[in-house]
Amino acid sequence: MSLDYILTILKPMLQGSQMTLLLFIIAIVLSIPLGFLLTLAVNSSIKLLSLLAQAYIYIMRGTPLLLQLLIICFGLPMIPGIGQYLVLDRFTAACIGFILNYAAYFAEIFRGGLLAIDKGQYEAAQVLGLNKFQTTVRVILPQMFRIAIPSLANESVTLIKDTALLYAVAVPELLHFAETAVNRDFTIVPFFIAGIIYLIMTLILTLLFKWIERRFTFE
Structure with a gap:
């Protein structure tokens, strides 16, 4: 296979990678804060709010992301009466699906981080005269994020690979090209190139999280 051919197919695939990265950035930036809010809701003293958050997490984690994307893209517009108002651009619909799905996973990661913190930390903060808000912000949350970083990194790598599901809702991304x-050239070389591009993206992401983890470790 000639270098010219590889360069020819590489250009559209890199364009598709831009869509992949855009979805990843939007999803990661919005789903992590939403996941944290869900964690707060699960641990809320308001029973109804806690139950609703737990039910949401169970549903989003218990059903396939692909199914959720299909429902948002093609199912919502079919709802009688209001379906016409729920017609979304495919990319927008995909972003919503990814954000809602991954927020549930990040919520569980944060919850695990909270559970891993020794109860003695709360008692020590109380002895130092810190109120509940100060204890949460200065003592608990930094430790929770430090504990959660490896799991966040793993889930983020999964997210960048899951962007291939855009293909199923007709959004032209890397795998589409x-x-x-x-199919056009009867060769599997483009699949290998796509695999290399995914590996490069996940490698960069992994190195970034390792750097973040080191920063948190030495602080």
Whole structure:
């Protein structure tokens, strides 16, 4: 396979990678804060709010992301009466699906981080005269994030790979252009190139989280 051919198919695949990265950035930036809010809701003293948050997390984690994307993209517009108001651009619908899904996973990661903190930390903060808000902000949350970083990194790598599901809702991303080239040219080389691009993206992401983890460790 000539270098010219590789360069020819690489250009559209890199364009598709831009869509992949855009979805990843939007999803990660919005789903992590939403996941944290869900964790707060689960641990809320308001029983109804806690139950609703737990039910949401159970549903989003218990059903396939692909199914959720299909419902948002194609199912919501079919709802009688209000479906016409729920027609979304495919990329927008995909972003919503990814954000809602991954927020549930991040919520569980944060909850695990909270559970891993020794109860003695709360008692020590109380002895130092810190109120509940100060204890949460200065003592608990920094430790929770430090504990959660490895799991956040793992889930983020999964997220960047799951962006391939955009193909299922007709959003042209990396895998779409790879398969187009495969079907057109009867060669699996584009799939290998797509795999290399995914590996590069996940490598960069992994190194970034390792750097963040080191920063938290030495603080």
